[in-house]
Amino acid sequence: MTQTAQVELTDARRAYRLLAAWWEGNARDLPWRFGRTTPWGILVSEVMSQQTQMSRVVPYWVEWMRAWPTPEALAAASGAEVITAWGRLGYPRRALRLQACAKTVVEEYGGKLPQDYETLLTLPGVGDYTASAVVSFAYGKRIAVIDTNIRRVLGRVFAGKESRGGAASADERTLAQRALPEDDAESVVWNQSVMELGATVCAAKSPACEECPLNGICAFLAAGRPGLGERRTRPRQRFKGTDRQVRGLILAALRELPPGGSLPISRLDSLWPDQAQLGACLASLDEDGLVEIHQGGSVSLPE
Ligand code: SF4
Structure with a gap:
């Protein structure tokens, strides 16, 4: 952990209070939140x-x-x-x-x-x-939750820099531990609100700093947002033409079948022009246990 990040962690309590107040008024009302599920x-x-x-x-x-x-x-x-x-x-x-x-x-x-x-x-x-x-x-117990949103927000607010892609670094884990409130209930609010801020305000490419509750203490904003989004920006993953698309087409066709139904494999031919790719995708779905290929040349979703 750098000296800078240590000094700025003295703002952790202030950050908690600001975020907890923001969470009260801004948390999305998702059905698994606020004690409504198991x-x-x-x-x-x-x-x-x-x-x-x-x-x-x-x-x-x-x-x-x-x-x-x-x-x-x-x-x-x-x-x-x-x-x-x-x-x-x-x-x-x-x-x-x-x-x-x-x-x-x-x-x-x-x-x-x-x-x-x-x-x-x-x-x-x-x-x-x-x-x-x-x-x-x-379970409401104190533990540091580390995902890309939390890494991005904590890296920006306390260390003034962008989080790298890939696995969380040792420094990022230390930072997440140090910023986490000691109290169980507060730690839960902290995890949820930091993650929510990253999902809705502190976005990777265009953070809405003007409406952010942490804009008075954010080291990244104070430094002029150096290298904004650079490290996290990845080319959008191509979907069209990929095996993911072809596998999705096969599963979609099988989902249409009545319960217990199967299709002759030849009926899949019209789904995709590249028959070699189609066959490879069907085989990979079979390997993953997502379809069953039956003797006699038919295919179905698994039992
Ligand atoms: S001020 Fe901007 S960069 Fe800093 S946490 Fe808020 S949205 Fe993110």
């Missing part, structure tokens, strides 16, 4: 929000939790139901991992989501971010 519901929201904007997640989360409110319910669903309900959220392997997580919670923890970080980390599909988010947001 720890399991919070885990589901976190898995769905990885790589997908929260606003897009809301209708999927609502429907998902209506269908499968508990790990037991999700564990008992078929693979086809789970993949169909995941719809167009993208990266559908997350759906199967979430179901694998539900099965582990049922089989090893009696259907109750573990509360401690280390045990959460052992669950399928749960990494550092998701485990910390559940400890903080679902």
Whole structure:
């Protein structure tokens, strides 16, 4: 940690008070917030929000939790139901991992989501971010939650510089620990409000500093926003023509089938002109467990 960042951490209390007041009036009313769901519901929201904007997640989360409110319910669903309900959220392997997580919670923890970080980390599909988010947001315990939004905001406010892409650095982890309020309840508000500020105000490319509650203490703003967005700016990922698009087309066709239905593989041919790419994508979906290819040449969502 640099000397500069240490000195500026004396502003952490002030930053907390400013952010807590801002959170009161500005937090988005997402259905998994403010004590309206279970720890399991919070885990589901976190898995769905990885790589997908929260606003897009809301209708999927609502429907998902209506269908499968508990790990037991999700564990008992078929693979086809789970993949169909995941719809167009993208990266559908997350759906199967979430179901694998539900099965582990049922089989090893009696259907109750573990509360401690280390045990959460052992669950399928749960990494550092998701485990910390559940400890903080679902169980209200003090833990530093580190995602790209939090890294960006803390790096700007306290160290006056942009966060690098890639994995969190040791300095960023130290900064997140040092800035975290000691009190459990305050630490939760801190994590949520820093993350929310990063998602809605302190954006990577064009932060709205004029309406930011931290604009009086932000080292990055005071320094003239040096190198704004440079390190985080990545070329927009191409989607058209990618295997992701082709895999999505195949899954969309299979979701249209009635429960238990299958399609002759030849019926997929019209989905995509490049038949080699189509075949490779079908094979990769099979490898990922997202489809089942049957003897006789038909394909379906998994049982
Ligand atoms: S003042 Fe600007 S750069 Fe600093 S935290 Fe607020 S939005 Fe981000």
